[in-house]
Structure formats: C-alpha cells, structure tokens
Amino acid sequence: MMDFYTGKVVLITGAATGMGETSAIEFAKAGAKVVVADCNETEGQATVDEITKSGGAAKFVKVDVSNAESVKAMVAKTLDWYGRLDCAFNNAGIMEENAKLADIDEAMFDRIIAVNMKGVFLCMKYELPVMVAQGKGAIVNTSSVCAARILPNCAAYTASKFGVVALTRSAAVEYGGSGVRINAILPGAIATPMAKAAIAADPARLERIKHTRPLGKVAEPIVIAKAAMWLCSDDAEHITGHALPVDGGYVGAA
Numbered sequence: 221m222m223d224f225y226t227g228k229v230v231l232i233t234g235a236a237t238g239m240g241e242t243s244a245i246e247f248a249k250a251g252a253k254v255v256v257a258d259c260n261e262t263e264g265q266a267t268v269d270e271i272t273k274s275g276g277a278a279k280f281v282k283v284d285v286s287n288a289e290s291v292k293a294m295v296a297k298t299l300d301w302y303g304r305l306d307c308a309f310n311n312a313g314i315m316e317e318n319a320k321l322a323d324i325d326e327a328m329f330d331r332i333i334a335v336n337m338k339g340v341f342l343c344m345k346y347e348l349p350v351m352v353a354q355g356k357g358a359i360v361n362t363s364s365v366c367a368a369r370i371l372p373n374c375a376a377y378t379a380s381k382f383g384v385v386a387l388t389r390s391a392a393v394e395y396g397g398s399g400v401r402i403n404a405i406l407p408g409a410i411a412t413p414m415a416k417a418a419i420a421a422d423p424a425r426l427e428r429i430k431h432t433r434p435l436g437k438v439a440e441p442i443v444i445a446k447a448a449m450w451l452c453s454d455d456a457e458h459i460t461g462h463a464l465p466v467d468g469g470y471v472g473a474a
Contacts, residue, residue: 223251224250224453224454224455225247225250225251225252225449225453226250226251226252227251227252227253228251228252228253228306228307229252229253229255229298229302229303229304229305229306229307230244230247230252230253230254230255230306230307230308230309230452231254231255231257231294231295231298231305231307231308231309231347232244232247232254232255232256232257232308232309232311233257233258233283233285233294233309233310233311233312233339233343234257234258234285234311234312234313234362235254235256235257235258235264235267235311236256236258236259236260236262236263236264236266236267237258237260237263237412237413238410238412238413238414238441239311239362239407239410239412239441239444239445240256240258240309240311240312241263241267241441242440242441242442242444242445243309243311243441243444243445243448243449244256244267244271244278245267245270245271245276245445246442246445246446246449247307247309247445247449248271248274248276248277248278249274249276250449252277252306252307253277253278253301253302254271254276254277254278254279255278255279255280255281255294255297255298255301255302256268256271256278256279256280256281257280257281257282257283257285257294257312258280258282258283258312259282259283259284259285259312261280261282264280264282265280267280268280279297279301281293281294281297281298283312285310285312285335285338285339285340285342285343286331286334286335286338286339286342287342288342288345291339291342291343291345291346292346294346295346295347295350299350304350304354305347305350305351305354305357306351306354306356306357306358306452307357307358307359307360307452308343308344308347308357308358308359308360309359309360309362309448309452310339310340310343310344310347310359310360310361310362311360311361311362311448312335312339312362313335313336313339313362313380314331314332314335314336314414315332315374315377315414315418316328316331316332317329317332317373317374317375317376317377318373318374318421319373320372320373320375321375324375324376328376329376332376332377332380333376333379333380333383335380336377336380336381336383336384337379337380337381337383337384337387340361340362340383340384340387340388341387344359344361344387344391344402347359348391348395348400351398351399351400352395352398352399352400354399355398355399356399356400357399357400357401358400358401358402358403358451358452358453358456359391359400359401359402359403360402360403360404360405360448360451360452361384361387361388361402361403361404361405362384362404362405362407362444363381363382363384363385363388363404363405363406363407363463364377364378364381364384364406364407365406365407365408365465365467365470365471366378366381366382367381367382367384367385367406367463368406368463368465368471368474369470369471369474381406384404385404385406385463388402388403388404388461388463389461389463392460392461393461396460396461401451401456401457401459401460402460402461403451403456403459403460403461403462403463403464404462404463404464405444405447405448405451405463405464405466406463406464406465406466406467406471407444407466407467408433408439408465408466408467408468408470408471409429409433409437409438409439409467409468409470410438410439410440410441410443410444411438411439411440411441412441415438426438432470432473433467433468433469433470433473434468434469434470434472434473435468435469436468437468439466439468443466444466447464447466451464
C-alpha cells in the first residue's frame with residue numbers, strides 16, 4: 221500500500237490538527253503530494269512545514285468547507301498545483317453542543333450541519349467531476365460512531381454524521397461505474413484536540429469510554445490515518461459505499 225501513494229495527489233480537509241493532521245503526515249510519508257486544507261491557517265501551515273522539513277511534498281489552502289466558492293477554489297488550487305486529484309479525505313468537522321435537542325441553539329444547529337454535512341456534500345460536489353474525468357479516484361468521508369450508536373446531548377452532531385453516511389452511500393451508488401470509490405470512516409474515541417477538550421470538561425467521560433469499548437482505550441489519530449490510507453488504496457479496490465467503524469469495538473458491543 222505504501223508504494224501506491226508515490227506521486228499520488230491527496231486532498232485532506234481539517235488537516236491542521238488531530239486526525240487530519242496525522243493523516244496528512246502519513247500520506248506524505250508514503251510518497252503522496254498532500255494538499256492540507258483547513259480554516260486555521262497558522263496550524264495548517266505548521267502541518268505543511270512538518271511535512272516539507274521531512275522531505276515530503278505539501279501545500280496549504282485555507283478553506284471554509286461550508287462555503288461553495290471556498291470549496292470550489294480549494295479543488296481548483298489543487299489542480300493548479302498538481303494537475304490531478306487521486307484521493308480526498310473529507311475530514312473537517314466540529315462538535316460544539318452539549319444539550320438536549322430542545323435546548324440546542326438554532327444557530328449552532330445550522331453551523332454544525334453546515335460544516336459537518338454540507339461541507340462533505342460540497343467537497344464531493346467539486347471533487348467528483350475531477351475524478352470522474354480522470355477515470356479513477358477514491359474519497360473517504362469522516363462520519364462518527366454517533367451515526368451507528370446514539371449518544372445523548374449531541375443531536376445536531378449525530379444528525380450531521382448520519383447525513384455523511386447517507387451522502388457517502390448515495391455517491392457510491394451514483395458513481396459506481398465511473399472508477400471512483402466513496403467510503404466513510406466512523407471514528408470512535410480518538411485523542412484529538414476536540415476529544416481532549418470534551419474529556420477535560422467531563423473527566424468521567426474517560427472512564428465511560430474505557431468501560432464501553434471492548435478494547436478499553438482512547439485511540440491515537442494514527443488509527444484513522446491508517447484506515448483512510450487503506451480505503452483510498454487499491455488494496456480496497458472492491459470496497460465502496462461502506463461505513464467503517466474505527467472505534468475499539470464500540471458499535472459492535474451495542
């Protein structure tokens with residue numbers, strides 16, 4: 221699989237921190253030319269700098285995935301820089317609520333849906349025509365275990381991640397004959413800045429995680445990077461429309 225990425229062009233959103241950052245670094249280590257896309261320019265450029273100082277190839281593009289023109293420009297810049305797009309990891313997302321459904325602020329609901337679900341829609345909207353024209357490509361979208369197992373106090377987030385799975389499956393069916401595969405990853409408890417902040421706000425959360433995961437731990441972002449790399453590679457050539465939990469057994473134990 222590692223040889224597969226030599227010279228390939230990989231676009232990753234939400235690549236400034238967490239799972240996206242680690243994935244960008246790992247794709248680059250495998251020989252890919254990586255486009256690091258994020259709304260956080262400082263940390264996004266830091267990801268690029270880490271890749272390039274190790275001899276890898278990467279460029280940063282600032283993007284708001286909830287804005288069509290911004291996403292369109294992101295894909296256009298990728299083509300300007302590298303001339304093609306082989307793989308996309310649509311990973312950008314937010315989780316900003318901690319309330320029962322009736323107590324969720326409407327503006328927050330709209331923002332979560334716009335970033336997490338509409339963002340994936342817009343990314344695929346502009347990535348797919350490029351890959352279809354090439355005759356080959358692979359897309360991985362970040363959903364969540366919340367799309368398979370309901371948790372309280374995150375209805376908007378859960379709805380957005382269910383939507384990602386629906387978009388993934390719809391695209392996989394519609395583009396199955398084009399040479400483009402589309403899959404989703406459902407991360408469980410991963411040690412990202414977002415997850416660490418949630419645990420800091422509710423320390424008992426860590427013990428709940430340990431007791432509800434058969435593997436009994438919070439995973440490092442590298443596990444998501446490895447899953448995304450496998451799904452984008454030809455090792456997964458007959459897999460499309462799949463929603464893959466990477467969750468320490470949390471979904472299976474429900």
